[in-house]
Amino acid sequence: MQFKGNIETTLQQLLAQEDTDGDKKITIDDTGPKAFEITVYDNALTKAEKHIIKGTHHLSNFLQELALEKALGKTEAVIPLSKIEESPTNRISRMIKDYFWDDLTRTIDKKGIEKILTDSKAQDTVQRLYVPATDEQGISYYKSLTTTFPNLEVVVLPENITPEYVKSINDKPGILALALENESGVPFVVPGGRFNEMYGWDSYFEGVGLLLDGRVDLAKAMIDNFCYQIQHYGKILNANRSYYLTRTQPPFLTSFIREVYSTHPEIGKVWLSQVLAIAIKEYETVWMERGVRLTQNGLNRYYAQGIGIPPETEEGHFDEVLAAFAKAYSKKQNIHQPFTIRTFAEAYQNGTISVPELDAYFTHDRSLRESGHDTSWRLDDVCADLNVVDLNSLLYKYEVDFAYLVDTYFNGAFQGRSSDFFMSKASERKKRMNTLMWNEEQGQYFDYNFKKQEQTHFESASNYFPLWAGLCTQDQASAMKDTLMAQLKEKGGIAGTSRKMNDEFAYKGPQRQWDYPNGWAPHQMMVWRGLLQFGFEKETQELVYRWLWMITRNAVDYNGVIPEKYDVVATTHKVFAEYGNVGTEFDYITTSGFGWMNASYQYGLTLLSPDLRKKLEALLSPDELF
Incomplete structure (x- = not known):
């Protein structure tokens, strides 16, 4: 059986009866009768009978189906009763597969650029697109679009992108270009809501769902965009916005590559060779450069560079911190007319005053955001001093994945590196983590403060990344399982x-x-x-x-x-x-x-x-x- 009727009339009647709080949804907060009568027909649309849709779930399903039909430009809808009274799990899963992934997909090209550049994060009428100096194809293509989009400003980035440069464009935010293929943007999936950019670790987890839903095209495309970022921006970006140029995100690239290729080897070994080489480059230049994200003890930390207050935060986010620093600075400098939060922030931002302690705070804050856990008391005002369990587990997985891919697909050797080389790296990391991070008494790994040379003992879901990475023993895993379930x-x-x-x-x-x-x-x-x-x-x-x-x-x-x-x-x-x-x-x-x-x-x-x-x-x- 199926409903057949005028969309707008039915919508208005349904909302008038059931949407009692006027939010254009039907929820348990509404106080309507939760029963709406419709006429349904057989498949030939010849035999009609009355049918009552009952309950919040089925009524909201009906509202959603009417909205989908209206979005297609229809005035009259034919909706199977099976969709209106669809079971909850089937409906959620079907909506994700049939609608959500496509709605979250973006491209930075003539077709998709306007949606991205005119989102809620644009701060003025100028639509800025930043393009790497090393991407000649991108520069030429995007500049050609300025005749079609008069408000589009294409900015070519300098080859050497410094924190000073990134600070200088904080008041001119824009999207960072991604890969092009035959003058079409290589697609990517955004998180949702207000986000119109491609995020680091979000993309891997989205990829897990995409592969399950048969969307290897999008999963592979996001790996290609990651590789573009490494080649042209020097890292996988926190996200492709201008203020993220000095910040990366948790490393999942090898897992992404391995899962895509193992399920779809028809993509070809040429592609695998290309992306593997780029992933190794990221590992060596972003994560294993000593003194930046690699610390003296051989373990890693998050460490995002930048100057001043992170510009992407909502107004007032740092007021409590700035108020405390303003008070301390005024007292230290013996200033009788204290700063307000705003005047202190302005003076700090424009360099009129120097506050090294506040510089350190914002280094920790940027590093916290680089970790993807923005924000958490676990990392507040300390992140850059920590060898964190999550990052080192992910890099252990990188090393194991490199060894596996090189051994399985390249006969044990790839561009002068052997699978044994990467396994030795993984083994060394595992030993260091077990020495510095494993806590036998508490049954979990803890972040390690390498300045204080002590574990933090902060109980967090990130302490269990070693289970996912497979770096712990069976006994350790058993202890972690018990602690996880208890805490x-x-x-x-x-x-x-x-x-x-x-x-x-x-x-x-x-x-x-x-x-x-x-x-x-x-x-x-x-x-x-x-x-x-x-x-x-x-x-x-x-x-x-x-x-x-x-x-x-x-x-x-x-x-x-x-x-x-x-x-x-x-x-x-x-x-x-x-x-x-x-x-x-x-x-x-x-x-x-x-x-x-x-x-x-x-x-x-x-x-x-x-x-x-x-x-x-x-x-x-x-x-x-x-």
Whole structure:
């Protein structure tokens, strides 16, 4: 059976009856009758009968389907009843596969440039596109577009991009060019919401979902864009915005390459050879340059360069910090007329005053953002002094992946390097991590402060990256499994940090978005895979279920919402820490969800047992099952 009717008339009637709070959604917060009568027809559209759509989920499905039909320019819709009364998990998964990935895809070319350059992050009427000096093809192509787009300003970057230069263009923000192929932009997937740029570690996790949904074209394209960034910007960027030029992100490139090529070897060995060479270049020049991101003890840190206050933050984000520094500076300089926050910030930014301690604070802050965990009390005002567990686990995985790829596809030798060379690097890193980071008593790895020469003992989901990377022993993994479940497991999955850490650091200021009680998709996905690698099926099933239940419950109750993050304690998408929650603002339907959240749902469904899948369809609470 199927609904057939006028879209606009039906929309208005449906909203008038069921959308009682006027937000253009149908949610559990609405107080309508939750029952809407429609006429349905047989497949031949000849036999009609009345049908009542019941409940928040089915009503919001109907609203979404009407919106999709309207977006196609139709005035009359024919919608199968099976879509209106589609089960929650099937609907979420289908929407991700059929709609969300395409809606999140961008290109920087004539076809896609306007959408990117006129987004909410553009600060004036000028649409700036920065192009590397080394990309002659890009310079020529993008300059040719200025006749079509009169507000487009193409800026050629200097060959030597310094922190001083990046600071000089902070008031002239713009998008950084990515790869072109036959005068078409190589596509990439953005996180969602306000984001129109390609982010570092988001892209890998999106790639996991893309591969599951048969979109190897997009997964491969993002690797190609990463390689472009390494070749022309010297690193995989935090994201391709001008103010990120001195900042990278967590390294997942080898995992991305390995997963794409192993599932689609038809891409060809020529491509594999090219991207492997570029990945090794990134490893050696970005991560293994001593004194920058490689410290004296042989382990790594995040270390983002830059000058002054990071410009991408919302106004007021640093007010508390600036107020404290302004007060201290005034007292130290014996200034009787104290600075206000604004006058102090202006004087600091333009170089009128020098505050080395504040320089150090912002080095830590930029490095924290480079880590992808922006922000967390774990890294606040200390990040650049830490050998962090997450980064060193990822680089161990790089070294193991290099060894595997060289051994498997290049007979053990590649461009003068052997698979044994990379395995020895991995072995050395593993020994150092076990010496400096492993805590037998507490059953987990901890970040290591190399200046204080001590572990931080900060309980965080990032402490469990060694499970995913496969660098721990079975005994260590067993201890970590127990600690993880005791410290970080909440009703909706794994929290970013423990309740204990929240209690200890609450005095320092506002809640940080990567900390308790919030949970994030990349942590869940890495923990699941890590636990499975060591045979912990029971714990994996429970954690997958908790996370998918929370996503499904929120989508059912709130018009299909798939946001950036969740409060895993209250199991809600209503998260207001720092930057709020991206992906929650939409009318009628979300057509994109959020990149790595979409991926976590698709990945989780592949792991969940048939029995738990049935229980998920029935939305049985984790409290009833575990």
